[in-house]
Amino acid sequence: MKPRIRSVSLCKYAKVANELGIDPLRMFRQVGLDHSCLSSPDLMVPEAAFAQLLEASSAQAGQASLGLLMGSHWRLSDFGPISLLLQHQASLSSMLKTFKDYDHMISTTVGTEVVTQGRYSIIQLNLDTERENPGRHPVELGITALMSLCRYQLGKHWSPASIHFSHSAPGSTLNHRRVLGSEIVFGSDFDGIVVSNEDLEAVDADHDSLMEGHARSLMESHAPRPMARSLEQQVRSTLQSLLPHGRHSIAHVAGALGYTARSLQRHLETQNTSFQETLDAVRSQAALRALQNPQLSVSEAAAQAGFAENSSFTRWFSKHFQQSPSSWRQQNLSRRLS
Secondary structure, three states: OOOEEEOHHHHHHHHHHHHOOOOHHHHHHHHOOOHHHHHOOOOEEEHHHHHHHHHHHHHHOOOOOHHHHHHOOOOHHHHHHHHHHHOOOOOHHHHHHHHHHOHHHOEOOEEEEEEEEOOEEEEEEEEOOOOOOOOHHHHHHHHHHHHHHHHHHHOOOOOOOEEEOOOOOOOOOHHHHHHHOOOEEOOOOOOEEEEEHHHHHOOOOOOOHHHHHHHHHHHHHHOOOOOOOOHHHHHHHHHHHHHHHOOOOHHHHHHHHOOOHHHHHHHHHHOOOOHHHHHHHHHHHHHHHHHOOOOOOHHHHHHHOOOOOHHHHHHHHHHHHOOOHHHHHHHHHHHHHO
C-alpha cells in the first residue's frame, strides 16, 4: 500500500494557503487530490500527493515554509482519537511511547524514536516515504506537530535544548524562530528535538492513573491498535535513529528492540531479508540524502551514513553505486542545475 496520512493535514493546509493568498482547491486539483477530503479530518490520503502539494504551493508563495506554518496551528486534538489517551499521560516519556504505539492511526510514514545520550535525549522523527528525501515541508510539519505534543505536556512556554533539521536553512528563518522559539540547527545529521532527561521523565503532579486507564480501555475497545509494523520496518526505523550516532551494529539494534543479535537475524530471515540488507538500504537513503545537500561535506555525509572514516564510506558507496560519493554528488548537482 502506498504511504498515506490523515486528511487533518489538508485541513491545516487549506487554512494556511488562504492566509498566503493561495487557492487551496485549485492546488488540490493540480496534484490530483479530491477537495472532499476537507469534509473529515480522519480520511486517509496519499502522502506523495500531499508532499507535492506542499512543494508546489511553497514555490507559488515565494518558498514559504508551509509545513512549519501548518504545524503552528496544530493542537492535541489534531492527532485524532489517540489524543483522548495522550492527554492522560503521566510524563512526556509515556506520552511519546503511547504516540509510537498508535502512530499508524496518524500516518503510515511517521516513526519516532527516543535516543538517550548522557543527560539529554533526542526525540527523533523518521519519515519513511518512498522518496530518497521526504522533503523539507513534511519534516517541518512533523517536528512542529511533535513540539505541540511536548508543549501540551510541559507547558506552552516550554523550550527544548535544541531543534534539529537535516535539510539546509531556508532563505528566511524568522518564522522558525517565532514558531519554535529555541536554538535551531539546520544541516544536522538528524531531524528531531533534543530534551533534557529531567523534562522527559518529569511526572505531572495532576496525573490521574484511573483516567488514563479509562481512556486506554476506551481506545482499545473502539479503536484497536493497527496491525503492528513488520520487524523489518521496526529495524529500519531504529537504524534511522541510531545510524548518525554510530550505534548501528546488530547488537545495538537487537537490544533496542528486545532481541538477541542471533534471534533478530533469524526473524528477519523469515521475512526474506537480513540485517545487512536492511542496514544497506537505510545507509543508501541516508547517504544520498546527505550528498544532495551541498552544505554538507563528504565527511559529514559519511557520518550520517554511519561511517567513521571516509575511506570506508567511499568503498561501500562505490560498491553499491558504481562511482565515488564525490562523482555521484557532482553528477546529481549538475542535473539539478541544468
